[in-house]
Structures are given as structure tokens and as C-alpha cells.
Amino acid sequence: MACGGIELVNVSKSYGRLRALRGVTLTVRPGEIYGLLGPNGAGKTTALKIIVGLLRPDSGLVRVCGVDVVAERERALRRVGYVPENPVVFENLKVIEFFRLVASLRGIPREVFEERLKRYVQLFDLEGELGKRMGKLSRGNAQKVLAVAAFLPEPDVLVMDEPMSGMDPEAQRAFREEVARFARKGAAVIISSHQLPMVERLCTRVGIISGGRLLAEGALDEIRSRVGAGADAALEEVYLKLVGGGAG
């Protein structure tokens, strides 16, 4: 595994008059799990969508595995797994058909696909869901399916937007362990989430974004010292100090 990870250099993006990202620079190195935090509308989803090529930055540079996403999107994304937040899905496809489609598009050989699928179905307790249509899944099960779809190609880079929303505790645990496994194998992982305890436990580095600007970035200890929080301060406390939500 191991590629060049994720690089955003001075990336900006506007929607009309709304400036969603203002010169964001961040790096996720191979083997790192990066937690992207911020209030609603801070620009997290925009940043992640830019990384996977769904949005084009107005300016700046985006590289995945050392490949420019804007100039060579297909080559860059060949090694990326993506879990979007509340996406439009194939309502009429059964879960098993959806996984087959992922495997077909990603060029996963049949035997490898069946072996991996067997493992993930067991890990996320999806046996009873394989025959259901995607549009009929509960929120949590839909998230599990999208996570498995991202894991199936064994990517070098994982980009995940609120991946655990709706998941039950067992699935959350399985998800965390799987993400950690990927990181151990050298994958670069970026996760956007509001679940601060999970981020604190799972992520090796954290970036806090607000109003389209990256306010702070680094290991939790570094950010703690930067905001003058105590060595045992929880991420929630650090986060609220940074984004100005002291009341919370």
C-alpha cells in the first residue's frame, strides 16, 4: 500500500457569494487518520468533495497519492475509497447488486470480491440486508453498506464524511477497527465528524475548520497547548475554545 497521501495547498471554493473554503492547506500522510472537525457549514464536506473530485476548487492545488486531482482525476481516484454523507443512492438496487457494481467498476476479480465481501458482511452484520433494496435500508445500515463499498477496493486513501451516523455501537466499533487496520497498512484516512470522542480515540491528527478557514491543525497535544488547554483537556473543550462556542 502507501502512496503520497492527501495534500490540499491553499484551496479556495465559493458557491456564488458564499465562500465555503478560504485558502485551506492541509496534509494527510500515509498511515495517518486525520479528523476534520468544525461546526455545520464550516466547509468540511466541501473540502472532502474537492479531494474526491466531485467539486473543482476555484484555486489551489489538490493531490491524492501525488496525483493532481483536477488534472488527472481518474488516475488520482483509482486508489481512493469515499463515504459521502447522506448521498443519493441506487434506490432500486439490492445491496448485493450494489456491491457487485462496485466490484465491477473497480475491477476487483470475482474471487477476491467474494472473499472480501464475505468478511465485511460478517464484520458489519449485513447478512440479512444483502437482498434488500438500497432505498429500503435504515440510515445505519445504509452507512454500513457505503462504508463496505469504500473498503472493498482496499484503497490507499479513505475519505469519509460523517461515516458513522446512524450506526449501532457494534458497527461503530467494527468501523473504527477497520479504519485503524487500513492506517496500519499505510493508508491515508481523513474523516469528517461531529462525534468528538470517536475522533479523539481514533484520529492521530486533527484539523479544526470554521468559516472556510483551517483554525488549527496537528496532534491533539499540539492543539491543546496552542489554545492553552490543560494536558488532560478533552477534545470537546479544545474544539469549543477554538470555534468560539464556549457555552456548549
Added chain:
Amino acid sequence: MPARTFLAVLEALLKDDRAHYVLAALTAATVAIAALAPPIRLLQPSALGITKREAEEYASAALLAYLAVTALVGAPGRGQLVVKKAAERDLLLTQPVSVRAYLLASSVREALEGGASFAFSLAFAAPFLGPGAKAALLLPTLALAHLFLETATGVLGLAAALAGARWVSAPLLAYLAAGVLHSAALRSLSPLLTAPLRWIARPIVLCFTLSEPWWQVLAESLPLAAACAASSAAYALLSERFAHPEMMKLLSEVAAEEVGGPELSFSSDPRSAIFELHLKRAFATRRHAALVAAATASLAALGFALARFGLAEAIKPGMVLVWFASVSVGMLLGVAAFDLGPLWFYRVNCADLRALAAAVALKQTVYLSEAALALSAFAAALSGRLEYLLFPLANLPFACASSVGTLAAVALIIPRKRLVKHTQEGLTVPEEWLLSAALASAAPLLLAAALFGSLVETGSPWLPLYLAASFALAALVLFVGVEVAAELLYSRDVAS
């Protein structure tokens, strides 16, 4: 039900569709066109080969057919009602809004949107058909007619939901069968088919004629207004039986239950997987084949029946085909929006977007061609000219251009809007209009359909050459169009 709740729900529904702007613009445009344009008086009903009375009879029979088909096809299962949008169900589940208030507001919304759109399109014909001031009555008359049809089909739907669909469909089918048999015996349209809704058709027809003053048209509309009040009251009364919003089912959920098709298999070729998903699953089903066969056979039977009634002269098959070609593109938007909703998935998984564009464009072209085949069976049966069966081939350039045009139009709105979980809840009224305008680029190809009709009617020896040229043009349009659409799908931002 407090009127305030009803009005608040109606306002929310209209605003959700962004229909308030459209309604205001359409109303102003319709009144201006109808009232200000000088009457040209070129096309009287007599100029179309029918009398005013016959126009009323055809219109009333068509309205009855619409009512019956809507009730038969759209009848929900027992104990359930269908909601158009997830947001509307959420409104019912989370706010103190009764099912009754929602259903009535939803009907009025449909009546206003449908009536205004239809009146606007007819208003262009108003200067040709009648004096201005009277034609301006089209808007309220059509809105009332829409409201009546909405609430009447609503009453039938509620009856079906409460008692079971067959208790509504069986008497309705028996009545229609009696009407058709009686018409066959009379060799003209039976009063069974024309009488029930003549009082709706009459004021609409009178809006277009010259001999009645505007106040008479207004007076003729009063029974329609009274019927609207009665059907709305009946609708409200019946809807009280649906006290629980949990009984409301999303249209998309109902549609998803009906989807069949062969299961998507594992394919080592990504392009094959895309074609299998969009083409094989859509068409390789017994249900689909049966539907196409049934529609074609029904329309052929209708053509034979109308020819027997001596109506072959009054109904110009060529014009029917042109009309079909122009209205059929509307259904494409839904198909394209549904297929391209998960565009994020294709993009992130590095799918071949050319294959995707080709598969979706071909799917739409096949849908249009199947519908064209059914219509051509009608035209052939009506006129006795088998050459009309070749219409799908003549219509191919228009079908292909419409298909790729729809794809391109959907690709253009994808960056701005999270595209549709479900077709029916995806687009607001202005967006639908915008996309329809984008599709107008295919309009010149309608001439192909019109030319085909005249070649068939005159028995021209150029017909084979014309069909060969149509095929070649269609292939070219598809090839170039798919390239353009694929480029747009690749390069535009994706909001969903």
C-alpha cells in the same frame, strides 16, 4: 379544519415547488396574450372538420377517459395513500397538520400549477381561436377543471384505499366497457361517455369559440365551480378516515416495490456492468414486454374503433404523431434525473462516463421508440396505412436528440442542486420549465415527424430514402450528443 392551516400548507407546497413565481408569471402572460392579442379567427372548430357540439363530446369523453385511467392506474393499495415528496410526509409527521388539510392543499396546488401551465400553452392559440376577453377566462376555467379532476380522482383513490382497489376499478371498468360497446352499436360516441363530464368540457370549448359572449362562458362555468366545491367537500369528508400520516406512503417507495428485472450480475467489464444496469434491467422483463404489448394492442384497437365510427377523417394521424413527439420529452427528464442521481458514485468509482451517457441515452431512446410504436399502431389502425408503423424509425432523430438533450440539461443542474432521490421530488416547477426550454433545441426535428406523415399520406416513393436518412441522422446525433453529455458529466461539479 381551520382555513389558516390549509392556507399555510398550500403556501408551503407552492413555495417548495417554487411555483408561486411561475404562477404569477404565467397568469400575467396568459392574460396579456389572451386579452391583448387581436383575434385572427383562423381556426374555428368547423375548420378542424368538427362542430362545436362534437368538440364538446370529444373533450368530455377525453376527460372521462383521463379520470378513469388515473383512478385505475393510480389506485393505491388498501389502507395507504401516496405522498409525492419526503418533505411532505415529514410535514405531516412532525407538524399539527391533518391528512385532510394536506390532501386538499395538495389538490389545489396541483390544480393551480397544472391549470396555469395548460392555460399558458393554450393562450398562444387563443388569438387564433377566439376574441381576447373571453379567452382570458381560460385560466380560471382550466384551474377549476383541474381542481375537479384532482379532487374527483382523490375521492376515487380514497375509496379504493378504504374499500380495496377492485371495488372502485371493477364498476369503473364495467361502465367504460358499456360505454365503448354502446358507442360501437351507435357508430358514434355514446352519451355514456360524453354526458357525465360535458359540463366541464363545455366552458373550456366555449373559451375558444366566437358566438358566445364572455358572460355566458362565465355562467357556464358556474356548475363547474359548484362541482369543485362538492368534490372537494367529499374529498375532505373521506380523508377524515385517514387520521394517521403513517398511512401515507412515498411515491418512490411504491415505485420501488414495483421494480423487478433480472438481478445485476458480477461483471469483470465495467462498461458491461453499466449497460446491464441501465438497459438490461429496464427492458429484459416480462412485465415490461407485457406493458408495451398491451399499450400497442390497446391503441391499435382504439384506432380500429375510431375508424369504425367514421372518425378517421376528423383525426389526422400525422398530427397525432407530431403531438406525441412534442409531449413525450417531458417524461425523459424523470428518467434522466433518476439515473443520474447517484452520479457521485460513478465519478468516485472512476466509471466510464461515456458508457453511462450512452446507456442512459439509449434507454430513453428505447422508451420513446416504444411509445412511438404504440402510437404508430393507433395511426395505422385509424388510417388503414401500414406505413405508419415505421414512425418509430422516422422519429429516431428527435428521440435521440431529446435523450441526449435531457442528459445535458440534467448535467447542467447537477452542480446547483442535490439531484433527486426520486424523480418526482427532484425538480421544482421553474427547473422543469428551464429544462424543457433546454430541450427545445430538439424541436426542429419535430419537422421530421410531420414530414413523415405527409410522405405516408401522399404515398411518396421517397419514404425508404427518408427513413434511411433518419436512421443515419439519429446515429450521428446520438454519437455526438453522447460525447457532449459525457464531457459535461465529467467536468461539472456534483452536488448530490
